[in-house]
Amino acid sequence: MEATRPGPRSKVVADADEAVVGVGDGASIAAGGFGACGIPSALIDALWRRGVRDLHVISNNCGTDGWGLGILLETGRISRVTASYVGDNAEFARRYLGGELEVELCPQGSLAERLRAGGAGIPAFYTAAGVGTLIAEGGMPWRYAPDGSVLVASPPKPTQLFDGVEYVLENGITADFGFVHAALGDSEGNLVFAKSARNFNPLCAMAGQVTIAEVEELVGAGEIDPDAVHVPGIFVQRVLHTPAVEKRVEKRTVRAPMEVS
Template identity: 70%
Template sequence: MDKVITADDAVVGIADGASIAVGGFGLCGIPTTLIAAVQRTGVSDLQVVSNNCGVDDWGLGPLLADHRIARATSSYVGENKEFARQYLSGELEVELCPQGSLAERLRAGGCGIPAFYTPAGVGTQIAEGGLPWRYAADGTVMVASPAKETREFAGRPHVLEEAIVTDFALVAAAKGDRHGNLVFDKSARNFNPLCAMAGRITIAEVEDLVEPGEIAPDDIHLPGVFVQYVVHAPGVEKRIEKRTVSNPGAAA
C-alpha cells in the first residue's frame, strides 16, 4: 500500500505518444516536479489534456518549447505565445473544448461514463464541426473537428461529448499520505481531482507527506483508489501568472 517513490521512477513508464492528463489552472496547482521529470525522460509526441498549457517558461511550457507535445486538448491557451505559434504553423494539433465540458469529460472518464449531453457548444463549431484542429504550413486547415451528435431534451438542444480517459495523469496536492489519499489547497483543487480520476495510472506530487490515518476521512478530497504513485515534493516553486498590484498614490 505504500505508493511513495521518486519522481523519476514514477514517470519511467511514460512512453512516446502517451496521453497525459495534467492538473492545474493557469499556474495554480500544477505538478511542476512531475513535469520536470517527464522532460528529463526525453519522451515526445505526447497527447496532453490540460485546461491550459502553462506559460512559455513554466508549467507545460518547457515541454511544448522542446516539441515534446504533439496534441493538446485544452480550454484556455492564451498565455503561451509558443503554443499559438506552433498551432498556427501546423506543428501542434489542438482540440479546444469549453471549460465546463472539459472538466465533465475528465470526471466522466473517471466514473466509467462513456459520454454525456450538454447544452454548452450548441450552435457553434464545437457541435457543428469545422473547428481547426491542425493547420498546414500554408495556413489552410489540415484537420478539422467532426460534427457531434445533438439531441433535444425538454425542448432544448444538447451536444454529445465523449469522456476522456488517458494513459497517465499528473496532479499536485497540498497534502497526501502513503496510500495516495489527497487534500488540495483552495483553488488548487481545480482540475486536479478530475485529471486524477481520468488517468489509468495517476501520479500525485504532494507537498506535505503524512502517514496513513493522519488525514481525517472527511477531509480527503480524492481517495487513494485513484492514485498509483505518490511523490514527495516539498518546497515547490510557485509562480504567479499575472501579478497585479495597486498604486495607493494613483487616486491622489
Template identity: 70%
Template structure:
C-alpha cells in the same frame, strides 16, 4: 497493499512512453505538477497528447514540454498566456482541440466514474457541435484537420450535444497533503482540475508537498480517496509562481 510511494519524480514517471496520452492538473500556474513535468522533460518523452485546462506559460509548467517540441496534441479550454503555443498552432506544428471549460471538466469526471459520454447544451449551434474548428493548420495557413460534427439530440424541447469521456493513460497531479495510501488534500483553488485528472487517468501520479501516514488525515478532510492514486512522490513545497502580477498605482 501495493506500495504507492516512489523515491523521486524520475522513478515515478520512468515508464511513460513516447506517444502517451497525459492528463495534467492545474489551472493557469495554480496547482500544477511542476516537478513531474520537469522529470518528463529530462527523460525526453515526446509525441505526447495532453489533456489540461491550459498549457502553462512559455518557461514553466507544460510550457517547457511544449517549447521542447514534446507535445503533439492538446485538448484544453484556455491557451492565452503562451506565445509559443500560439506560434506552434498557427504554424501547423501542434494539433489543438479547444473545448468549453465546463465540458472539459465533465469529460474528465465522466472518464473517472465510467460514463462513456454525456449530453450538454454547451456548444450547441456553434462549431463546437457543428464541426469546422481548425484542429491543425497546414504550413500555408490553410486548415489541415478540422473538427468533425458531433451527435446532437433533443431532450424536452431543447437541443444537446454529445461529448465523449476522457481517459488518459497517465495523470500528473499536485496535492498539498497526501498519505502513503494515496488519500489527498488539495489547498483551496489548487483543487481545480487535479482531482478530475486523478479520477480519469489509468495511472495517476501525484506530487505532494507533505507526505503523512495513514490516519493522519481526518477522513472528513479527504478531497480524493486513494483508490484513484497509483503513485505518490514527496516533493516538498511547490514553486508557486504568479502568472500575471498586477499592482495598483499609488498616488502621493
C-alpha cells in the same frame, strides 16, 4: 483463527524520475492545474528529463512560456493538446497556427465534465454548451497546414432534443497517466488540495489509468481525516513528496502606492 487485515501498501516513490517511469512516447497525460496554479511542475520537469515525445496532453491550458507544460511544448515534446484556454502562451499559439501542434479546444465546463465522466466510467453525456457553434457542427481547425489552410478539422457531434431543447453529445476522457499536485497526501494516495489549486486536479486524478501525485506535505496512512479527503487513494498509484516545489504567479497586479500628504 481470527483473520488479520493486511497492512497498507505504501505508494511513495523515491524521487521524481522514479515517479514517471513507464511514461513513454505517444502517451496521453491528463495534467491538473490552471495557468501556474496547482500544476504538477516536479513531474513535468522529470518527464522533460526523460526525453519522451509525441505526447497527447489533456489540461485546461498548456502552461505558460517556459513554465509547466510550456517546457514540454517549447521543446517539441507535445503533438496534441485537448484544452479550453490558450491564454498568453505565445509559443502555444505559434505552434498551433504554424501547423506544428494539433489542438482540440473545448468549453471549460465541458472539459471538466469529460474528465469527471471518464474517471467515473461514463462514456458520454449531453450538454447545452457548444450547441449552434463549431463545437457541435464541426469544422473547428484542429491542425493547420504550413500554408495556413486547415489540415484537420473537428468532426460534427451528435445532437439530441430533450424537452424541446437541443444538446450536444460529449465523450468522456481517460488518459494513460494523470499528473496532479496536492497540498497534502498520505502514503496510500489519499489527497487534499489547497483552495483554488484544487481546480482540475481531482478530475485529472480520476481520469488517469495510472495517476501520479506530487504532494507538498506527506503523512502516514490514516493521518488524514477521511472526511477531509478530496481524492481517495483508490485513484492514485504513485505518490511523490515535493516539500519545496517552486510556485509562480502568472500575473501579478499591484496597486499604485498612495500619496501621503
